Amino acid sequence: MAVFTEVSDKEAHELLRRLQLGQLIALRGIEGGIENTNYFLTSDQGEYVLTLFERLTAEQLPFYLHLMHHLAHAGIPVPDPQADAHGEILHQVAGKPAALATKLRGKSQLAPQAAHCTAVGAMLARMHLAGRDYERQQPNLRGLPWWNETVPVVLPHVGAEQAALLTSELAYQNHVAAGSAYAALPRGPIHADLFRDNVMFEGDELTGCFDFYFAGVDTFLFDLAVCLNDWCIDLPTGRHDAARAAALLAAYQAVRPLTGAERELLPAMLRAGALRFWISRLWDFYLPREASMLKAHDPTHFERVLRERVQHPVHP
Numbered sequence: 001m002a003v004f005t006e007v008s009d010k011e012a013h014e015l016l017r018r019l020q021l022g023q024l025i026a027l028r029g030i031e032g033g034i035e036n037t038n039y040f041l042t043s044d045q046g047e048y049v050l051t052l053f054e055r056l057t058a059e060q061l062p063f064y065l066h067l068m069h070h071l072a073h074a075g076i077p078v079p080d081p082q083a084d085a086h087g088e089i090l091h092q093v094a095g096k097p098a099a100l101a102t103k104l105r106g107k108s109q110l111a112p113q114a115a116h117c118t119a120v121g122a123m124l125a126r127m128h129l130a131g132r133d134y135e136r137q138q139p140n141l142r143g144l145p146w147w148n149e150t151v152p153v154v155l156p157h158v159g160a161e162q163a164a165l166l167t168s169e170l171a172y173q174n175h176v177a178a179g180s181a182y183a184a185l186p187r188g189p190i191h192a193d194l195f196r197d198n199v200m201f202e203g204d205e206l207t208g209c210f211d212f213y214f215a216g217v218d219t220f221l222f223d224l225a226v227c228l229n230d231w232c233i234d235l236p237t238g239r240h241d242a243a244r245a246a247a248l249l250a251a252y253q254a255v256r257p258l259t260g261a262e263r264e265l266l267p268a269m270l271r272a273g274a275l276r277f278w279i280s281r282l283w284d285f286y287l288p289r290e291a292s293m294l295k296a297h298d299p300t301h302f303e304r305v306l307r308e309r310v311q312h313p314v315h316p
Contacts, residue, residue, distance in 0.1 A: 004036075004054045007027065008094075009027060018085075019084050019100060020085065021082065022045035024041070024042075025044060027039055027042075030049075035214075036053050036055075036056075037052040038050065038051050040103065047102075048082070048103055051213075052094060053098065056097070060138065062136065063216075065081045065089045065099055066089070066136055067131065068080065068212050076130050079102050079104060082102070104209075106201050108199065112231055114244055114247040116231070117244045117251070118251040119201075119206035120199060120206065120251075121247065121249060122251040122254065122255055123206055124191070124227060128188060128190070129256055131188045134189050137217055138216050140192055140218035141216055142214055143218055146279075147170055147173065147276065150279050151167065151170050153283065154166070157282065166279070169271060169306060176265065176268045181261045181265055185219040185220070185221050185265065186262070189215060189217055191212060191214070191215055191226075192214040192222070192223060192226060196231060219269070221262045221269045222272060222273060224266075226273040226276075228314075229277075229302075229309075231248060232244040238304035238305035239312075240312060267309070267314055270313075274302050275306055278302035281297050282299045285298075
């Protein structure tokens with residue numbers, strides 16, 4: 001979402017010509033985020049989001065783009081990547097792999113109430129069910145193997161207490177992942193990054209979710225835990241908000257009830273979700289890349305969330 005790669009009007013015009021989507025009216029870089037370059041692109045035929053991929057490769061990208069296309073055509077409100085005359089939805093702009101997807105209406109709800117959490121829970125469950133017949137396979141690239149690789153890289157940058165928590169929690173998550181209950185968890189394509197700023201609302205109506213570029217095949221429970229860790233906490237303290245969590249979980253289970261293994265491991269997956277984003281924020285904070293509008297997220301936020309999840313386990 002930060003602008004790592006500048007796109008000229010001429011390059012945007014050429015993309016629209018290839019996709020037969022009319023004439024360029026406006027092109028504006030989107031601030032925030034740390035993974036890709038994003039622009040709002042307006043043509044005389046509609047509004048779109050242009051994404052240039054800075055880390056993901058052309059070999060990895062079809063999984064994400066075709067997943068979005070699959071979900072959009074299953075009735076899930078997600079951006080739909082636009083194809084050229086040959087049916088290709090992965091393009092090249094400014095020398096980078098790129099996609100142009102439909103722009104969602106609405107705006108992010110950064111102070112969610114129970115009604116918003118209800119809508120998110122129901123939509124997430126519908127998304128999980130809709131993805132079960134998606135045939136492409138790709139692991140969650142920010143899953144446990146990445147944690148094991150990245151923790152040693154960030155440890156030299158943190159204090160003794162943080163290092164102790166990182167190493168002990170990583171050991172715990174490796175232990176959980178080796179167990180039979182974890183092996184029994186239902187799996188499929190997950191969003192893996194469904195934060196408040198990746199969901200759009202008009203009032204209490206959920207109008208869509210976006211930013212699927214951390215998606216991968218993993219446990220549905222991990223996806224649910226990531227949501228609960230953002231939608232159902234007090235942001236300044238990281239503390240659990242029981243009312244919002246109950247609303248999100250009830251709505252999710254009304255569509256896809258949790259299994260026994262999922263109920264057993266929800267506290268562990270809440271810890272896993274906090275650890276994953278603490279590690280990635282430490283990595284981005286201490287080992288940043290250059291970008292013209294880059295704003296690194298505060299890594300201490302998910303340290304607080306993890307400590308809360310360890311000290312006060314949440315059971316469904």
